[in-house]
Amino acid sequence: EVKLEESGGGLVQPGGSMKLSCVASGFTFSNYWMNWVRQSPEKGLEWVAEIRLKSNNYATHYAESVKGRFTISRDDSKSSVYLQMNNLRAEDTGIYYCTRGYDYFAYWGQGTLVTVPA
Amino acid sequence: DIQMTQSPASLSASVGETVTITCRASENIYSYLAWYQQKQGKSPQLLVYNAKTLAEGVPSRFSGSGSGTQFSLKINSLQPEDFGSYYCQHHYGTPYTFGGGTKLEIK
Numbered sequence: 001e002v003k004l005e006e007s008g009g010g011l012v013q014p015g016g017s018m019k020l021s022c023v024a025s026g027f028t029f030s031n032y033w034m035n036w037v038r039q040s041p042e043k044g045l046e047w048v049a050e051i052r053l054k055s056n057n058y059a060t061h062y063a064e065s066v067k068g069r070f071t072i073s074r075d076d077s078k079s080s081v082y083l084q085m086n087n088l089r090a091e092d093t094g095i096y097y098c099t100r101g102y103d104y105f106a107y108w109g110q111g112t113l114v115t116v117p118a
Numbered sequence: 119d120i121q122m123t124q125s126p127a128s129l130s131a132s133v134g135e136t137v138t139i140t141c142r143a144s145e146n147i148y149s150y151l152a153w154y155q156q157k158q159g160k161s162p163q164l165l166v167y168n169a170k171t172l173a174e175g176v177p178s179r180f181s182g183s184g185s186g187t188q189f190s191l192k193i194n195s196l197q198p199e200d201f202g203s204y205y206c207q208h209h210y211g212t213p214y215t216f217g218g219g220t221k222l223e224i225k
Contacts, residue, residue, distance in 0.1 A: 107164075
């Protein structure tokens with residue numbers, strides 16, 4: 001069974017930093033692109049970042065809204081993907097989901113809530 | 119960025135009815151279109167990808183169609199477990215974008 005479990009969310013002040021983690025199980029992690037997608041009532045579902053495979057030199061892509069502030073990374077030996085978030089803003093508030101998929105998202109974690117007060 | 123526009127924003131229907139949700143892309147995305155279902159308090163679940171391919175375990179009463187800029191998700195003979203929110207997403211390269219969602223409610 002594919003499982004994705006996020007952790008690391010919480011309350012952070014504007015301008016602060018936070019690192020989200022996602023541990024995967026039930027599949028060969030190193031064979032799949034991984035993404036972070038967030039959801040808020042104001043913006044709906046929003047793709048955040050993608051990291052590809054070792055064979056792709058771990059290429060990364062970001063939404064324009066987070067470029068330069070967020071960094072996605074992965075550790076295939078730990079079946080984990082991370083999202084380092086710096087200089088957080090109120091508009092970054094939302095539920096952050098770890099997802100597995102090449103360009104559509106076949107599996108989602110339960111999400112972790114990040115709150116950045118205005 | 120490619121904009122995805124869904125309609126209607128909300129829909130009320132009865133068990134047994136057939137409903138259709140539409141999604142329009144701001145430019146040609148060929149067949150790179152996915153649909154998700156989300157129930158209250160839960161994560162989205164993939165229903166359809168490549169516009170018309172059902173994800174594993176998705177009942178055959180769901181069907182996707184379309185190409186280019188116009189797409190639709192049809193649900194035949196609505197079941198109680200089908201009520202929730204539905205989202206389209208293009209997967210024609212980054213940045214991936216989602217539609218605003220359609221909330222399907224029980225009449």
